[in-house]
Amino acid sequence: MSKSVLTGAMEAPPRVTEWQRFRRVFFGRKIVVFGTAIIGLLVFAAIFAPWLAPYDPVKISLTERLQGPSWAHWLGTDNYGRDTLSRLIYGARTSLFVGLTSVGLASVVGMVLGGMAAYYGGWFGATVMRVMDALMALPVVVLALVVAALLGGGLWNVIFALSVSQVPEYARLMAGQVRSVKENDYITAVRSLGAKDSRIMFGHLFPNSFAPLIVQFTLQVGSTILGEAILSFLGIGITPPTAAWGAMISNARDYLLQQPIMSIVPGLAIMLTVFAFNMVGDGLRDALDPRLRGRL
Amino acid sequence: MSPILEVKNLRTVFKTESGNVTAVDGVSYHVNEQEIVGVVGESGSGKSVTQLSVMQLIPNPPGRIEGGEAWFEGKNLLEYERNGKEMRAVRGAKISMIFQEPMTSLNPVLTIGQQLMETLQLHKGMSTAQAHKRAIELLAMVGIPAPESRVNDYPHQFSGGMRQRAMIAMGLSCEPRLIIADEPTTALDVTTQAVLLELMRNLVRRLNTSLLLVTHNLGVVARYCDRVYVMYAGRIVEEGPTREIFANPRHPYTVGLLKSMPRLDQPRQHRLLPIEGLPPNLVNLPPHCAFLPRCPYGTELCSTSPAPGLAAVGAQHAAACHLNIEESRT
Numbered sequence: 001m002s003k004s005v006l007t008g009a010m011e012a013p014p015r016v017t018e019w020q021r022f023r024r025v026f027f028g029r030k031i032v033v034f035g036t037a038i039i040g041l042l043v044f045a046a047i048f049a050p051w052l053a054p055y056d057p058v059k060i061s062l063t064e065r066l067q068g069p070s071w072a073h074w075l076g077t078d079n080y081g082r083d084t085l086s087r088l089i090y091g092a093r094t095s096l097f098v099g100l101t102s103v104g105l106a107s108v109v110g111m112v113l114g115g116m117a118a119y120y121g122g123w124f125g126a127t128v129m130r131v132m133d134a135l136m137a138l139p140v141v142v143l144a145l146v147v148a149a150l151l152g153g154g155l156w157n158v159i160f161a162l163s164v165s166q167v168p169e170y171a172r173l174m175a176g177q178v179r180s181v182k183e184n185d186y187i188t189a190v191r192s193l194g195a196k197d198s199r200i201m202f203g204h205l206f207p208n209s210f211a212p213l214i215v216q217f218t219l220q221v222g223s224t225i226l227g228e229a230i231l232s233f234l235g236i237g238i239t240p241p242t243a244a245w246g247a248m249i250s251n252a253r254d255y256l257l258q259q260p261i262m263s264i265v266p267g268l269a270i271m272l273t274v275f276a277f278n279m280v281g282d283g284l285r286d287a288l289d290p291r292l293r294g295r296l
Numbered sequence: 297m298s299p300i301l302e303v304k305n306l307r308t309v310f311k312t313e314s315g316n317v318t319a320v321d322g323v324s325y326h327v328n329e330q331e332i333v334g335v336v337g338e339s340g341s342g343k344s345v346t347q348l349s350v351m352q353l354i355p356n357p358p359g360r361i362e363g364g365e366a367w368f369e370g371k372n373l374l375e376y377e378r379n380g381k382e383m384r385a386v387r388g389a390k391i392s393m394i395f396q397e398p399m400t401s402l403n404p405v406l407t408i409g410q411q412l413m414e415t416l417q418l419h420k421g422m423s424t425a426q427a428h429k430r431a432i433e434l435l436a437m438v439g440i441p442a443p444e445s446r447v448n449d450y451p452h453q454f455s456g457g458m459r460q461r462a463m464i465a466m467g468l469s470c471e472p473r474l475i476i477a478d479e480p481t482t483a484l485d486v487t488t489q490a491v492l493l494e495l496m497r498n499l500v501r502r503l504n505t506s507l508l509l510v511t512h513n514l515g516v517v518a519r520y521c522d523r524v525y526v527m528y529a530g531r532i533v534e535e536g537p538t539r540e541i542f543a544n545p546r547h548p549y550t551v552g553l554l555k556s557m558p559r560l561d562q563p564r565q566h567r568l569l570p571i572e573g574l575p576p577n578l579v580n581l582p583p584h585c586a587f588l589p590r591c592p593y594g595t596e597l598c599s600t601s602p603a604p605g606l607a608a609v610g611a612q613h614a615a616a617c618h619l620n621i622e623e624s625r626t
């Protein structure tokens with residue numbers, strides 16, 4: 001075989017890196033760009049809250065109760081005279097922290113459980129998955145309610161409650177992924193080269209099973225933030241006076257007719273945030289679609 | 297020449313809903329040092345399962361190795377725990393496998409280099425830098441142009457032929473004593489097949505490795521193999537030196553295979569003769585010879601007596617047939 005024959009036959013097409021391709025698909029839709037911008041803004045607000053907020057979010061000023069928007073208080077004040085804008089900014093902190101942490105915890109635990117259950121199978125896998133199925137039979141909010149009611153409110157209990165209720169979803173998703181990925185020839189090939197179980201699982205199976213979970217992760221951050229708001233609204237979530245959007249609405253509902261902006265502002269914030277995470281999740285799903293791999 | 301791998305009476309069974317399938321039924325074979333051995337048979341004859349069994353790579357459940365021995369370097373591989381340390385130390389380092397589908401045998405999320413390096417670091421204890429350098433050398437050895445940049449490519453950036461080259465590089469990376477190539481070129485186009493088989497033969501010679509070539513292509517066998525095993529319905533029905541088998545086939549199935557293959561020295565009008573019928577269902581194998589329903593030579597004796605074992609019909613040449621057929625090639 002001559003060298004020229006080889007190189008001629010194997011000329012590579014012009015390179016588009018995975019990253020370039022990803023960006024092109026992801027930012028190709030305006031709504032996704034919009035969602036990303038909102039999340040960016042939220043993250044920015046959450047990190048720099050102490051510098052951005054005009055007032056202390058928990059400072060009570062009874063002389064300034066239930067004010068409408070003004071130059072001093074852009075979004076008005078609540079029934080304790082606390083500045084709504086400041087509480088909104090600090091609330092972003094709570095929401096994002098709860099959302100990301102509980103989804104993070106739930107996905108790690110769920111992925112490892114589901115992945116191992118699918119990889120090893122047998123009685124171990126069956127037991128794990130049946131427990132997951134049983135947990136899944138309960139609606140997320142109900143399950144979170146039970147956990148929160150048992151443990152009481154507070155930031156970490158809310159995170160725990162929301163994580164526990166989401167673990168089954170990740171476990172099932174991961175188990176399905178691993179079950180299909182492990183039938184691939186390259187898993188047998190890796191095994192035939194002497195790799196051990198842990199290496200096959202974490203080095204080969206899991207990376208090939210991630211894509212749909214990343215999408216699920218993003219979508220879930222939105223609904224977890226909503227879940228936190230629900231728990232806080234019901235009074236078993238974040239305990240006052242910590243600023244949390246759900247608690248803000250719960251507090252504002254008594255003044256719905258007197259000062260509607262008090263409920264509208266955190267309500268809009270929750271809506272926009274959930275919407276943004278859903279849009280970004282959709283964008284990720286399109287951009288990570290393996291059918292697009294190697295095209296464009 | 298001494299055998300480096302000697303398999304005795306291997307028996308592998310799969311549990312299925314319709315019953316137990318004996319995919320490999322008492323198969324014995326050996327591979328000598330620096331020898332290229334062919335295993336031929338049609339789809340479902342158990343040739344791949346045999347190789348996977350030796351490496352203990354049969355998915356369990358549903359598969360189970362029910363008996364037999366596989367002697368390699370004085371140890372019986374089948375006594376090792378399935379994914380135990382000893383078995384893993386053999387895989388990739390002492391015996392490596394090259395699979396049929398280069399398209400799906402490489403992990404799509406890792407670069408070619410990472411996959412090559414993984415084996416080197418695992419078995420040779422190389423540092424990342426050493427392994428990277430060696431990975432480039434290996435890619436160059438299997439004829440991949442510009443290996444320095446190609447090493448960072450992902451499998452989807454490689455063509456089928458290049459992926460199979462990369463697989464060969466992975467198989468050879470730890471300089472194993474035996475390479476089991478399971479239909480390594482079936483999924484590739486004919487010109488690439490020829491190039492890759494030549495490459496494999498040259499590398500195997502250079503590295504003093506033995507090669508077990510599983511194939512259904514008799515042309516490949518004739519060109520590359522020193523000895524051949526012919527498998528049918530989970531059993532070896534004929535074995536012998538390639539030359540001998542092609543010149544003097546003694547099992548009706550081998551005869552049929554040779555007749556169904558186009559030959560350059562035949563007149564153009566000559567028709568290929570297919571083997572009539574279908575391979576048997578392995579769930580309920582008859583007690584008599586499994587080839588009997590398709591055998592043009594079948595006699596009363598064949599249907600009444602149990603399936604024949606391998607019997608010597610010449611020096612190093614054995615066939616599993618009651619009859620002593622002498623079929624000259626037509």
